[in-house]
Amino acid sequence: MPLVFVIFWRAQSRLESSLVAAAYHAAAAVPLMSGAQAFYGFSEFEALLLVGTMATGVGCVWGAFWISPWRDCAPAQVVLRAVGLLVVTNVPPLCALAVPSPLLAAGVWFPGWSWCGVVAFVVAV
Secondary structure, three states, rough: OOHHHHHHOOOOOOHHHHHHHHHHHHHHOOHHHHHHHHHHHOOOHHHHHHHHHHHHHHHHHHHOOOOHHHHHHOOOHHHHHHHHHHHOOOOOOOOHHOOHHHHHHHHHHOOOHHHHHHHHHHHOO
16 A cells, blocks of 8 residues: 555646556456455446446546645645545545455454454554
8 A cells, every 4th residue: 555655646636646546456456356256146347347447437536636736736735635534535435435444454454353453453564
């Protein structure tokens, strides 16, 4: 996740930042295609459409939080936008679209830890 932030903030336009985020989320959601095919009975095209829709939705949100140009902004503004982006993409309804979510990773890394697992993940990252 930290690498995508570096690439995202170095983007030269809102569209470029949206495409970077959409590509990141699409790559993380590719394993969902086989699950969607098995569970919902989707065809390959429908599963690809599902992944594409999820990635586009989250990519648009990332584009909304992009700063132009980020190098001239105060560090506090960059941090606030990054935190705001994480909050917006990790609360319903967008958390259902953000497959590589840090909260999902906390659940995998620290199962059964509840909120202490989220805090431990934030400290670890």
